[in-house]
Amino acid sequence: MNEENNIISVNKEVNVIEYDIENIKNLIYTIREKQVMLDSDVAILYHYETKRINETVRRNKERFPINFCFQLTEDETENLRSQFATSSLEKENYGGRRTLPYVFTEQGIAMLSGLLKNEIAIQVSINIMNAFVEMRKLLVTNGQVFERLSNVEYKLLEQDRMLSDHEKNFEKVFDELQKNKKEKFSQKIFFDGQIYDSYSLIIDIIKTAQNKILIIDNYIDDSILKMLSKKNKNVEVVILTSQNSNISKLDINKFNKQYPTLKIAKTNKFHDRFIAIDNKELYHCGASLKDLGKKCFAISKMSDIEYIKRLEKVRSIKWRDLS
Numbered sequence: 001m002n003e004e005n006n007i008i009s010v011n012k013e014v015n016v017i018e019y020d021i022e023n024i025k026n027l028i029y030t031i032r033e034k035q036v037m038l039d040s041d042v043a044i045l046y047h048y049e050t051k052r053i054n055e056t057v058r059r060n061k062e063r064f065p066i067n068f069c070f071q072l073t074e075d076e077t078e079n080l081r082s083q084f085a086t087s088s089l090e091k092e093n094y095g096g097r098r099t100l101p102y103v104f105t106e107q108g109i110a111m112l113s114g115l116l117k118n119e120i121a122i123q124v125s126i127n128i129m130n131a132f133v134e135m136r137k138l139l140v141t142n143g144q145v146f147e148r149l150s151n152v153e154y155k156l157l158e159q160d161r162m163l164s165d166h167e168k169n170f171e172k173v174f175d176e177l178q179k180n181k182k183e184k185f186s187q188k189i190f191f192d193g194q195i196y197d198s199y200s201l202i203i204d205i206i207k208t209a210q211n212k213i214l215i216i217d218n219y220i221d222d223s224i225l226k227m228l229s230k231k232n233k234n235v236e237v238v239i240l241t242s243q244n245s246n247i248s249k250l251d252i253n254k255f256n257k258q259y260p261t262l263k264i265a266k267t268n269k270f271h272d273r274f275i276a277i278d279n280k281e282l283y284h285c286g287a288s289l290k291d292l293g294k295k296c297f298a299i300s301k302m303s304d305i306e307y308i309k310r311l312e313k314v315r316s317i318k319w320r321d322l323s
Contacts, residue, residue: 024131036103045124056115068108072100106132187300195293209235214276218242219288225255239264282308
């Protein structure tokens with residue numbers, strides 16, 4: 001081991017298995033709402049022992065914040081092992097491990113690849129990055145954005161095959177990832193059956209709020225509470241709905257104990273569905289939030305913020321707070 005450069009060399013005695021992109025996708029799990037890979041699976045792909053991979057992380061703690069690498073809890077480990085019997089938790093005989101496994105996010109694997117001195121590191125890293133990209137395509141409909149990011153990855157890797165520049169290339173890739181991730185959409189159409197895709201977009205909109213969320217929907221039910229549990233802490237939520245909505249005062253009170261503050265009021269002033277974020281952004285939704293993806297509908301961002309002021313005026317007239 002080269003302690004000065006924090007680089008480890010490949011252990012040629014380790015039993016390894018070659019994986020293509022399709023098989024690597026089977027090694028990607030969703031934990032804490034992040035797509036991750038187990039330390040033992042990463043070790044197999046890079047031709048190392050698991051303990052050597054984790055030693056590298058410990059020697060470079062400042063390079064691996066919690067959004068790059070984190071350790072699973074006992075419950076998470078057992079849940080993962082019970083759901084995926086083919087995972088390396090079984091291959092390594094989890095009961096024999098002295099510590100709970102670690103997992104790496106896409107950014108963590110990119111950082112790790114820059115520290116591994118191994119002739120297969122570049123090709124393995126390309127395959128892993130491609131596998132993560134393919135997994136994202138399964139969760140979003142806007143494949144053009146990620147296709148462009150894949151092209152950026154290939155271009156950067158082809159520019160310089162030297163291992164010394166490997167980490168820099170990946171840093172550029174993820175900078176590009178973050179820029180594209182922040183791109184705003186103007187309108188989007190979801191077709192019958194795209195339940196998760198439409199749900200995911202609404203969650204992304206909710207997460208952008210820093211101060212306040214206004215939701216106008218005549219037919220909400222308690223499913224809206226699951227969406228709002230993803231909001232940022234201390235963001236106030238006001239929901240304007242009709243008498244036909246199926247949500248109780250008890251549901252509201254229990255939600256407020258954990259995710260304050262939610263207010264729900266009844267009004268008959270609206271027909272369509274709207275979401276206003278921080279009094280700055282306004283979205284028109286063609287379907288009720290409880291019916292996302294059940295039929296074809298569209299979500300559009302309205303550019304004229306004057307509409308938000310007018311909605312606020314209507315809200316102030318004859319509405320009854322139920323919270």
